[in-house]
Amino acid sequence: MTTLQIDIVSDIACPWCAIGYARLEKAMAALNDEMDFAIEWHSFELNPDPAADAEPILPALARKYGRSEDEVRDNQSQMMVVAKELGLNFEKLQERYTRNTFDAHRLVKWAGEQGKQTDMKMACFEAYFGRAENISDSDVLVACAESAGLDGNEARAVLSSDRYADAVREDEAKYQQAGVSAVPAYIINQTYLISGAQEPETLTQAFREISEEI
Template identity: 70%
Template sequence: MTTLKIDIVSDIACPWCAIGYARLSRAMEELEGEMDFDIEWHAFELNPDKSGQGQPIIEALSQKYGRSPEEMEAAQADMIRIATELGLNFGKMQERYTHNTFDGHRLVKWAGEQGRQTDMKMALFDAYFGHAENIADHDVLIRCVESTGLDGNDAREVLESGQYGEAVREDETRWQNAGVSAVPAFILNGKYMIPGAQEPDTLVQALRKVAAA
């Protein structure tokens, strides 16, 4: 059976990244028995600034895109509807604050060495969009780790020691140099990029096409 390598460049703070993976999951379910998948997550920071306590998300998005808070709330409500239909918890999406995700990305790298990378990513998505938690806070990150069945004490050691920081920076640089400027981005077999959160049917067609190449 063909195994397709899928590198996913994303940020924990990106709602379309969570939606994009949920759609990819549906596509992979449809292709079960037809091909296998090797998934690897890669870091991207929408908000690389580590200073401050964060900003209310609606306010931050209004300033970033030059749109009214009402317009941003409507756009967010549309994403909540899409996410809910996919089984994601986006219950507190509009209550969240902007937060840096660098330490979360370090833990995703660490979890990957233990075969729990996707579990870690999903836990972080749930904490941020489902519970509006501060995903820069180490206690929040440790709770996410423990929810995956990994050891919280080991994770705290990673966070306090700065481990995987260089790996995250190298990851970010590599994919930016490869042309990834927005997320999510799905790179198939290291050659073909699918940008954005495409619909499951579109992904099924793309995966089949690449697998047959």
């Protein structure tokens, strides 16, 4: 059976990354009898300045994209509908604040060494989009780690150190140099790039075409 390696470049602060993974899961499930998948998450920061003040998300996005706050609210509302259909908790999507995710990415790296990378990522998505929690706060991140089945004390030890900081920075530099400027981005077998939160059917077709070429 063919195995596809999928390197996912994403940010915890990106709702389309959560939606994209939920769609990817559907695609992988549809191909369960045809191929195996190996997933690895990689870091990307939408808000890379750790010193920046947190802002309410709606006016922050309105300013960033040159839109009215009402337009942003409508866009977020539509996203909430899409998320609900996929079984994602986006209840507090419009109530969150802009957050730096560097420490969260460090914990995702740590979780990966224990086979819990995706679980940690999902816990962070749930905290940020479902509960509008401060995803840059150590206590919130420790709670995410514990909900993902990881040791909270170990998570706190990682956060109080600089462990995995270099790994996150290397990740970000590598994929920026490779031309990834928006997320989610999927690199298949380190060769094929699929950008954006594509529909399951689109991914399924792409994976079949790729498997025929390898």
